[in-house]
Amino acid sequence: MRLSNLADYAVVIMAAAARAGDGARLSANMVADETGIPLPTTQKLLQRLAQAGLFLSARGGGGGFILTRTPxxxxxxxxxxxxxxPIAMTACVEEGRHDCALEGACQVRPHWGAVNGAIRASLSGVSLATLAGAA
Structure with a gap:
């Protein structure tokens, strides 16, 4: 399993935001300069992270992005x-997916949920504070 470049960049952006300090208001330009991630990619990811509830965003002179929770x-x-x-190692652990040709006779399918849960639990056990070096 490998994270996409966008997911990797999102982690870098979030770590930079965590290092900026509690309540820091960040602009896309500031984040792009700090991380070296191209500005269009930074803007796209900040919007996605805000849509997911990880940043509050505001436009205008007092605008910017602020973390919604502590690192x-x-x-x-x-x-x-x-x-x-959603983290899903295989299609068969995704809710409502039934597009596998082996689904009816697969002997492994009942175990993928546990594997998927273990991976998600591992990722859940790593905080942004740790990733930012602030833990």
Missing amino acids: ADISLADIVEAVEG
Whole structure:
């Protein structure tokens, strides 16, 4: 399993926001300069992270992006899911998916839920504070 570049960049952006301090108001330009992530990608990810509830965003002179929770209360799973959607190792663990040709006779399918849960739990156990070096 490999994270997409966007998910990786989202983690970098969130870590930069955590290092900026509690209540810091960040602009896309500031984040792009700090991280080296191109501005259009930074803008896209900040919007996605805000839509997922990880940032509050406001336009205008007093605008910017502010973390909605403390870095200790945001997990790696929260960030990955904000960009990638629900963590699912295989299609058969996704709710409502029934597109596998082997589904009826698969001997492994009953176990994928446990595997998926273990991976999600591992990602949930890593806080943004840890990723930002603030733990």
